[in-house]
Amino acid sequence: MFIQQLINGLTLGSIYALFALGYTMVYGVLLMINFAHSEIFMLGAYCGLGMLCVLPMAASGPAMFAVFAAAMFGSGAVAMLVERVAYRPLRHAPRLSPLISAIGISIFLQNLIMLTVGAQSMPYPEKFPIRQFEFWGVTLSTLQIFIFFLAVILMLLLNLFLRKTKMGKAMQATAQNHLVSQLMGINVNTIIALTFFVGGGLGGAAGVLNGLYYGSIKYNMGFFPGIKAFTAAVLGGVGNIKGAMAGGFILGILEVFAAGYLSSEYKDVIAFVVLIVVLIIKPGGLFGEQVTEKI
Amino acid sequence: MPGELLAIRDATKYFGGLEAVSGVTLQVADGEVLGLIGPNGAGKSTLFNLITGVYAPDRGEVRFKNRKISGCKPHQVVAAGIARTFQNIRLFANMTALENVMIGRHVRTRSELAEALLRTPGFKQEEKAIQDYARSVLDLVGLLKAGNDLVKNLAYGDQRRIEIARALATEPSLLLLDEPTAGMNPTESAEVMGLMGVIKRKGIAIIVIEHQMDVVMNISDRVAVLDYGKKICEGSPFEVQKDPKVIEAYLGA
Amino acid sequence: MKLPISKPYLMSGVLLLLLVWPFLWGGDNAYALYIACLIGIYTILCLGLNITIGYTGLLDLGFMAFYAIGAYTAAILSIHGVSFWLTLPVCVLVGGGVRYLLGLPVLKLRGDYLAIVTLAFGEIVRLVANNTVGLTNGPKGLPRVGEKISEIRLFGWSLNDTIHFYYLILAFVLLAVLVSHRLEHSRLGRAFVAIREDELAAELSGIHVARVKSVAFVISGMFGALAGAIYAHWIGFVSPEMFTFWESVFLVAMIVVGGMGNIGGVVLGVILLVGVPEILRSTLGAKFVDYRMLVFGVVMVAVIIFRPQGLIPSKRRSLELHTPEAE
Numbered sequence A: 001m002f003i004q005q006l007i008n009g010l011t012l013g014s015i016y017a018l019f020a021l022g023y024t025m026v027y028g029v030l031l032m033i034n035f036a037h038s039e040i041f042m043l044g045a046y047c048g049l050g051m052l053c054v055l056p057m058a059a060s061g062p063a064m065f066a067v068f069a070a071a072m073f074g075s076g077a078v079a080m081l082v083e084r085v086a087y088r089p090l091r092h093a094p095r096l097s098p099l100i101s102a103i104g105i106s107i108f109l110q111n112l113i114m115l116t117v118g119a120q121s122m123p124y125p126e127k128f129p130i131r132q133f134e135f136w137g138v139t140l141s142t143l144q145i146f147i148f149f150l151a152v153i154l155m156l157l158l159n160l161f162l163r164k165t166k167m168g169k170a171m172q173a174t175a176q177n178h179l180v181s182q183l184m185g186i187n188v189n190t191i192i193a194l195t196f197f198v199g200g201g202l203g204g205a206a207g208v209l210n211g212l213y214y215g216s217i218k219y220n221m222g223f224f225p226g227i228k229a230f231t232a233a234v235l236g237g238v239g240n241i242k243g244a245m246a247g248g249f250i251l252g253i254l255e256v257f258a259a260g261y262l263s264s265e266y267k268d269v270i271a272f273v274v275l276i277v278v279l280i281i282k283p284g285g286l287f288g289e290q291v292t293e294k295i
Numbered sequence B: 001m002p003g004e005l006l007a008i009r010d011a012t013k014y015f016g017g018l019e020a021v022s023g024v025t026l027q028v029a030d031g032e033v034l035g036l037i038g039p040n041g042a043g044k045s046t047l048f049n050l051i052t053g054v055y056a057p058d059r060g061e062v063r064f065k066n067r068k069i070s071g072c073k074p075h076q077v078v079a080a081g082i083a084r085t086f087q088n089i090r091l092f093a094n095m096t097a098l099e100n101v102m103i104g105r106h107v108r109t110r111s112e113l114a115e116a117l118l119r120t121p122g123f124k125q126e127e128k129a130i131q132d133y134a135r136s137v138l139d140l141v142g143l144l145k146a147g148n149d150l151v152k153n154l155a156y157g158d159q160r161r162i163e164i165a166r167a168l169a170t171e172p173s174l175l176l177l178d179e180p181t182a183g184m185n186p187t188e189s190a191e192v193m194g195l196m197g198v199i200k201r202k203g204i205a206i207i208v209i210e211h212q213m214d215v216v217m218n219i220s221d222r223v224a225v226l227d228y229g230k231k232i233c234e235g236s237p238f239e240v241q242k243d244p245k246v247i248e249a250y251l252g253a
Numbered sequence C: 001m002k003l004p005i006s007k008p009y010l011m012s013g014v015l016l017l018l019l020v021w022p023f024l025w026g027g028d029n030a031y032a033l034y035i036a037c038l039i040g041i042y043t044i045l046c047l048g049l050n051i052t053i054g055y056t057g058l059l060d061l062g063f064m065a066f067y068a069i070g071a072y073t074a075a076i077l078s079i080h081g082v083s084f085w086l087t088l089p090v091c092v093l094v095g096g097g098v099r100y101l102l103g104l105p106v107l108k109l110r111g112d113y114l115a116i117v118t119l120a121f122g123e124i125v126r127l128v129a130n131n132t133v134g135l136t137n138g139p140k141g142l143p144r145v146g147e148k149i150s151e152i153r154l155f156g157w158s159l160n161d162t163i164h165f166y167y168l169i170l171a172f173v174l175l176a177v178l179v180s181h182r183l184e185h186s187r188l189g190r191a192f193v194a195i196r197e198d199e200l201a202a203e204l205s206g207i208h209v210a211r212v213k214s215v216a217f218v219i220s221g222m223f224g225a226l227a228g229a230i231y232a233h234w235i236g237f238v239s240p241e242m243f244t245f246w247e248s249v250f251l252v253a254m255i256v257v258g259g260m261g262n263i264g265g266v267v268l269g270v271i272l273l274v275g276v277p278e279i280l281r282s283t284l285g286a287k288f289v290d291y292r293m294l295v296f297g298v299v300m301v302a303v304i305i306f307r308p309q310g311l312i313p314s315k316r317r318s319l320e321l322h323t324p325e326a327e
Helices: A002-030 A037-054 A061-090 A096-116 A142-164 A166-176 A178-183 A188-214 A223-235 A241-262 A264-281 B044-051 B074-080 B097-108 B113-118 B121-140 B156-168 B186-201 B213-219 B237-242 B244-251 C007-024 C029-055 C064-079 C084-106 C111-131 C162-184 C187-197 C199-203 C209-235 C245-258 C263-284 C287-306
Strands: A132-135 A138-141 B004-015 B018-029 B033-037 B059-064 B082-084 B174-178 B205-209 B222-227 B230-235 C152-154 C157-159
Touching: A002 A037, A002 A138, A002 A142, A002 A166, A002 A188, A002 A223, A002 A241, A037 A061, A037 A096, A037 A188, A037 A223, A061 A096, A061 A188, A061 C287, A096 C111, A096 C245, A096 C287, A138 A142, A142 A166, A142 A188, A142 A241, A166 A178, A166 A188, A178 A188, A188 A223, A223 A241, A223 A264, A223 C111, A241 A264, A264 C084, A264 C111, B004 B044, B004 B205, B018 B044, B018 B059, B018 B205, B018 B222, B018 B230, B033 B044, B033 B213, B044 B174, B044 B205, B074 B082, B074 B097, B082 B156, B097 B121, B097 B156, B097 C187, B113 B121, B113 C162, B113 C187, B121 B156, B121 C187, B156 B174, B156 B186, B186 B205, B186 B213, B205 B213, B213 B237, B222 B237, B222 B244, B230 B237, B230 B244, B237 B244, C007 C029, C007 C162, C029 C162, C029 C187, C029 C209, C029 C245, C029 C263, C064 C084, C064 C111, C064 C209, C064 C245, C084 C111, C084 C152, C084 C209, C111 C245, C157 C162, C162 C187, C162 C209, C162 C263, C187 C199, C187 C209, C199 C209, C245 C263, C245 C287, C263 C287
Parallel strands: B033 B205, B033 B222, B082 B174, B174 B205
Antiparallel strands: A132 A138, B004 B018, B004 B059, B222 B230, C152 C157
């Protein structure tokens, strides 16, 4: 039972972790909660589904690659567009304005999908056969292994990108200080757009994984996972990339255990309670330090 | 010390490993003007934040009118009689000049929710008193005519004076001015200096952080110099100007 | 904006129109009254929310929680036969009390975190209402089969027709406007706005920020619970799906579009976002409803970018500037 819950928790957690990166990266550079990120996640799932339906070939490596490429590129592009249209004009506005704008975008994107694709949930086709392993009374599926490892690989790639590439370093510099980065010759607008693209792409991949895991998607699928991924980002200290990854796994495990040992009706409540408690007790997250406002 | 108003003893504040203010001991007498100078980053504004309760000192204490105020909340410090302005103007941008000053009366008035909703005679009377007092302070700083303008539409120098007016409206016995002439032209600076003279004649003590030496030397009864968070010198403007440690700190030897 | 007629005349005109409104609709009375009542309920809600968002600058994304608390408290009490006139103050006190307790930890948080925490609280309230079947009958809502929310009795009359509720709601809307107006032009109301403009400067100008914020927060919660209690009696039914996150966002949208911190703006926002879509639905058909949210999303973004102060911006009142008499 315990091991089983742990495995399920890690699978779910890897989706949250991937999803949380988009919140944390955007918060890092813009200090804003990108409320529309949950819709980027949803769009990724839909892009992936579109590709799955179009592709004639059965399960194969290249087919899966195409599905994820479509989802990540589509989500990344929309995230970038959203930044350009709805957030950039508000960069010097009062702090709550971009949040309100983001909520507007969230409403728009959800309803756009509902009106164009449909309000009912859509099945996610199983293109490749899922095998179940059983050992010591624990079930582990190839799908769970796939989800976990793909998420981990993407996170490693992100880490590599941030540490080794010029663009990645510029992104970290921008998160530290816009003005100084600009003076160092970094085009801050480009970097912010890139942050949305990368964060959005990872969110899109998480959307596809979510679709594969639960077997169906819906226009409003982003809301609850979105709150949970945001909670994961807060747990890890918003703006802290490794923290968000850790937070995602912690939250996934917590949720599965809460559903298993407490009550499944209240599993969503758990995330909300964790969110409130962490923000009140340790708003800097588990690994973050407290920042004092300069006066 | 007779007539002692403010007594800072061994005040220390760390930020991370950095000692922003380090063992500062300082007194201000009733009605005295103390100039606080020192290079950028010397800890002057941090000292203001320690006095006004924005930060609690990590060591040492601040006493005001023989009462310990370090550890109090900022609004309690204001109630005790200390008001301040800010290095970067912090006004209520979308309120009128008069309303900004009326906010300063908050701490000296007491009508609450019930009075406001019932419009009791006491409420109306107090409301009128708030407006009258605010107008008189606005008049004192010479900006009565701008009373109904939103402060965000006022000129920079006027905004600084509104900030002083807001602080004065709290009826302080000690006023802390954080670079009141920063960014001003000589005429405006002279006006603010004149205003400080008026405030002093009302018997209000002032601590002023200032970079323009002529302003400091002119207005101050006494000057204290901070460098790297420590008080390196204190005395009459004349003595301080001659002190080699001060010269060294400023020339960065 | 200069009005062609003076404010007292305008206000009297509006009041007169509101009083005779039910009689302007001879045949199609019920629907016109239904929309008017709905606008009234939302006006009370939004004027309450405006105290936190508009005056004090605290973004609340879970305000429907207090509407739900008011509605459920009213439903439960009145099913057990408690009179409306006793239920109402109880609901207001419960709403205010819960709001006070919520405020204790969360009001210390920075703006955007506060928004997210209130969102979480709103969802917790909804999920609890959904799952505590014993008390709330879960997703099926209250009253249960065979139960009934008791009628409101006033001077021996029973309020059972929409027109009765129209005047009842109107009375409470006027009360809400009066409270908002008096609050706005008081020592406390100025402190709200000062906190919105610059919290630290407000504290350092002598305002007990934590306390004043808490007062604003509690009053707004009371408005929410009041609206919920009236709604429960009017419609005679409450269920958790009435109080979703998107409903809370909808309230924020009304305030943002109308004009934060302005009573007239808030009312206009409610009319535009509640009234107009209802009227369009009745004329253009249900298909329109599908596009409603899509349009709201765009309008919200457009307003916050191009007209952040809303359609009717809040304007500071000019005060007398004669030099006070010499001392």
